[in-house]
Amino acid sequence: MNDDILRRVGAVIDSRKGAAPSTSYVAKLFDKGLDSILKKVGEEATETVMAAKDGDPKKVVYEVADLWFHSMVALAHFGLTPDDVLQELARREGLSGLAEFAARKPD
Ligand SMILES: N=c1c2ncn([C@@H]3O[C@H](COP(=O)(O)OP(=O)(O)OP(=O)(O)O)[C@@H](O)[C@H]3O)c2ncn1[C@@H]1O[C@H](COP(=O)(O)O)[C@@H](O)[C@H]1O
Numbered sequence: 001m002n003d004d005i006l007r008r009v010g011a012v013i014d015s016r017k018g019a020a021p022s023t024s025y026v027a028k029l030f031d032k033g034l035d036s037i038l039k040k041v042g043e044e045a046t047e048t049v050m051a052a053k054d055g056d057p058k059k060v061v062y063e064v065a066d067l068w069f070h071s072m073v074a075l076a077h078f079g080l081t082p083d084d085v086l087q088e089l090a091r092r093e094g095l096s097g098l099a100e101f102a103a104r105k106p107d
Pocket residue numbers: 009012013016023024025026027043065066069
């Protein structure tokens with residue numbers, strides 16, 4: 001498995017923009033707007049923390065998948081794709097030390 005799954009799901013998410021809300025979950029989320037998308041990101045982050053505190057690895061994977069998915073919907077709202085995040089992670093790969101990260105943090 002590679003990061004193509006992120007690109008495929010990202011493309012499907014993007015294709016839901018402007019679609020009738022009744023036709024899909026993602027279309028409905030886009031129709032509700034940014035606040036609703038961010039609410040789901042927050043909920044899934046909280047559920048991830050709870051799964052981790054429960055010490056249940058399977059639940060952690062399930063909740064992180066929900067978190068990644070809803071974060072991808074948030075990215076798409078801003079016209080961004082999973083590749084934008086993958087590029088940022090790749091850029092950081094060679095960095096080490098707190099100072100280097102702080103120096104490159106966006107305003
Ligand atoms: N990966 C996902 C995915 N993960 C989670 N979900 C949905 O996200 C929601 C998760 O919310 P919760 O866990 O809080 O469950 P819930 O309480 O039932 O949800 P709400 O009532 O709060 O909306 C569920 O409704 C899931 O169905 C997803 N919905 C879609 N995808 C991907 O997006 C693609 C497009 O989906 P549609 O837009 O529905 O065609 C799919 O083919 C998948 O690849």
